[in-house]
Amino acid sequence: xxxxxxxxxxxxxxxxxxxxxxxxxxxxxxxxxxxxxxxxxxxxxxxxxxxxxxxxxxxxxxxxxxxxxxxxxxxxxxxxxxxxxxxxxxxxxxxxxxxxxxxxxxxxxxxxxxxxxxxxxxxxxxxxxxxxxxxxxxxxxxxxxxxxxxxxxxxxxxxxxxxxxxxxxxxxxxxxxxxxxxxxxxxxxx
Numbered sequence: 216x217x218x219x220x221x222x223x224x225x226x227x228x229x230x231x232x233x234x235x236x237x238x239x240x241x242x243x244x245x246x247x248x249x250x251x252x253x254x255x256x257x258x259x260x261x262x263x264x265x266x267x268x269x270x271x272x273x274x275x276x277x278x279x280x281x282x283x284x285x286x287x288x289x290x291x292x293x294x295x296x297x298x299x300x301x302x303x304x305x306x307x308x309x310x311x312x313x314x315x316x317x318x319x320x321x322x323x324x325x326x327x328x329x330x331x332x333x334x335x336x337x338x339x340x341x342x343x344x345x346x347x348x349x350x351x352x353x354x355x356x357x358x359x360x361x362x363x364x365x366x367x368x369x370x371x372x373x374x375x376x377x378x379x380x381x382x383x384x385x386x387x388x389x390x391x392x393x394x395x396x397x398x399x400x401x402x403x404x405x
Contacts, residue, residue, distance in 0.1 A: 279378055282331075283401060300320075320360065337354060339380060342399075360382070376397075
């Protein structure tokens with residue numbers, strides 16, 4: 216499946232899945248416009264807990280995250296992100312309401328590597344253009360992580376991948392769902 220079609224299918228799938236999750240959580244207010252393709256190459260998967268069609272994970276050599284800090288812009292592939300050094304954490308995933316294990320990188324590490332100070336305002340932007348903004352300090356003080364794998368496997372697009380922001384159970388933001396941005400494509404210093 217070519218990248219452009221995969222991103223369009225992802226946008227539709229993530230929006231549908233996210234909307235269903237928000238409805239289940241009683242949260243509203245996310246608006247996104249999408250145009251459905253005439254036919255989809257994604258395969259139907261009724262066992263997908265996000266309620267969407269299956270869309271394969273991104274290839275390891277494809278850039279999946281761009282960090283923009285002023286005139287400096289850095290693209291990262293999954294392989295690049297794995298080079299940060301990772302750990303596994305088990306959290307109660309609030310959208311699916313079940314415990315899951317993610318392979319993660321502390322957001323602090325990514326911010327530090329890109330010269331982003333704690334007072335910087337960061338906009339996190341998803342592939343479907345959902346965005347959330349806050350200070351780097353709030354992301355790191357609340358133990359924010361960039362999840363790059365789920366249960367030891369690459370995260371498919373239809374399950375909020377290939378990368379997503381998560382917070383551990385003890386974080387004050389564990390239940391603050393606005394900051395749990397799925398299918399991240401950019402961190403932009405505003």
